[in-house]
Amino acid sequence: MRTLLDEKTVFSHIPPKADDLHKGSAGKLYLVAGSRSFRGAAVLATMGALRSGCGYVSLASTPEVCDNISHHLITPTLSVLPENAEGRISRSAAQTVLREAAGYGAMVLGCGLGLDADTEALVRGVLLHFEGPLVLDADGINALARGIDILREAPTKVILTPHEGEMARLCRSTIEAVHRDREGAARTLAKDYGVWVVLKGPHTLIASPDGQLLENTSGNSGLAKGGSGDILSGMIGSLLAQGLDPLWAAACGVYLHGAAADLTARRMSRYCMQPPDLLDDLPEIFIRNGR
Numbered sequence: 001m002r003t004l005l006d007e008k009t010v011f012s013h014i015p016p017k018a019d020d021l022h023k024g025s026a027g028k029l030y031l032v033a034g035s036r037s038f039r040g041a042a043v044l045a046t047m048g049a050l051r052s053g054c055g056y057v058s059l060a061s062t063p064e065v066c067d068n069i070s071h072h073l074i075t076p077t078l079s080v081l082p083e084n085a086e087g088r089i090s091r092s093a094a095q096t097v098l099r100e101a102a103g104y105g106a107m108v109l110g111c112g113l114g115l116d117a118d119t120e121a122l123v124r125g126v127l128l129h130f131e132g133p134l135v136l137d138a139d140g141i142n143a144l145a146r147g148i149d150i151l152r153e154a155p156t157k158v159i160l161t162p163h164e165g166e167m168a169r170l171c172r173s174t175i176e177a178v179h180r181d182r183e184g185a186a187r188t189l190a191k192d193y194g195v196w197v198v199l200k201g202p203h204t205l206i207a208s209p210d211g212q213l214l215e216n217t218s219g220n221s222g223l224a225k226g227g228s229g230d231i232l233s234g235m236i237g238s239l240l241a242q243g244l245d246p247l248w249a250a251a252c253g254v255y256l257h258g259a260a261a262d263l264t265a266r267r268m269s270r271y272c273m274q275p276p277d278l279l280d281d282l283p284e285i286f287i288r289n290g291r
C-alpha cells in the first residue's frame with residue numbers, strides 16, 4: 001500500500017518554532033558538497049537548507065567552492081577542506097569531516113562532489129563512521145556503485161535520494177527497469193539495506209526500511225532542470241537536523257520542494273523558472289500553515 005502525501009499531514013510533522021529556541025537548538029546541519037566543476041551544487045544545497053528552518057548551516061568543501069559560495073550567501077559558516085589536483089575534495093579530509101560533523105545534528109553528503117578515487121574513499125570513510133543521520137545524494141550515491149554492501153555497515157540512519165539514473169547505477173540495473181517498477185526498486189533498496197529511499201521524478205516515492213511507502217503529490221516538470229535535486233537535499237537535511245525522523249524529513253522536504261515549485265510555475269512558467277526561484281515561493285507555504 002502507498003500513502004499519498006498531503007499538506008495537512010506534512011505540517012503535522014513540522015512543529016511551530018518554539019519561542020525559546022536559539023541557533024544551536026534550532027538544528028545544525030553539516031553539508032559536504034561541491035567541486036571545481038560543480039560549484040553551483042554547493043550553493044543550491046546550502047540555499048535549500050537555509051530556507052528550511054535550520055539554525056546553523058556549515059558548508060565543508062574545497063577552497064574554490066568555499067570562496068565561490070561567499071559571493072552568493074553570507075549566512076553559512078565554512079570549513080575549507082584539502083582538494084586534489086582535479087579540484088575535488090581529497091580523501092584526507094575524511095577525518096576533519098568526521099571530527100567537525102560530530103557536533104552537528106545531521107549531514108548532507110554528495111551534491112556536486114564529482115567522482116574519482118578520492119570521492120569514493122571520502123564517502124565510504126564518512127559513511128562507516130558518522131553517527132548522526134545522513135542524506136546521501138548525487139555523487140555520494142554514485143561513489144557506492146562499486147560496493148553497495150557498505151550501506152549495511154553504516155552505524156547511522158541513511159536517506160538516499162537517487163533519480164532513476166542514479167538508482168540504476170547503484171543497483172546495477174537499467175534506467176528502463178527502474179522506471180518500469182519504481183515502487184519495487186525503492187522498496188527493495190530500503191528493505192535490503194536498511195535505508196530510507198527517495199526515488200525522485202514525477203510522483204517521487206519515499207520508502208522506509210520497515211515497508212512504509214509514501215507518494216508525493218506536488219511538483220511539476222519545471223523542476224526538470226539541473227540543480228533542483230541539490231536544493232531538495234539541502235531541504236531534507238535541514239529538516240533532519242531539526243529532529244524530524246528520516247521518513248518524515250524526506251517526505252516533508254519532497255512535498256515542500258514540489259509545492260513551492262507549483263507556485264513558482266504559476267508565477268514564472270515551467271519554461272522560465274530556475275531551481276533557486278522555488279525558494280522564493282517556499283515562505284508562502286509555511287505562512288499559510290501557520291509556521
Ligand SMILES: NC(=O)C1=CN([C@@H]2O[C@H](COP(=O)(O)OP(=O)(O)OC[C@H]3O[C@@H](n4cnc5c(N)ncnc54)[C@H](O)[C@@H]3O)[C@@H](O)[C@H]2O)[C@@H](O)CC1
Nearest residue numbers: 038039040041111112113114138139163164165175226227
Ligand atoms: N550547478 C551545478 O553545480 C550543478 C551540479 N550538479 C551536480 O552534478 C553532478 C553530476 O550531475 P549530472 O547531471 O552530470 O549527472 P547525473 O548522473 O545526474 O545525470 C547524468 C545522465 O543520467 C541520465 N538521467 C539523469 N536523471 C535521470 C532520470 N531522472 N531518469 C532517467 N535518466 C536520468 C541523463 O541522461 C543524464 O544526462 C551531481 O553531483 C550533481 O549534484 C547538478 O545537480 C546540476 C547543477
Ligand SMILES: Nc1ncnc2c1ncn2[C@@H]1O[C@H](COP(=O)(O)OP(=O)(O)O)[C@@H](O)[C@H]1O
Nearest residue numbers: 163200201202220221223224226227228229230
Ligand atoms: N517531471 C517532473 N515532475 C516533477 N518533479 C520533477 C520532474 N522532473 C524532475 N523533478 C524533480 O526535480 C528534482 C531533480 O533532481 P535531480 O534529478 O537530482 O537533478 P540535479 O541533480 O540536477 O539537481 C527532483 O526533486 C525531482 O523529483
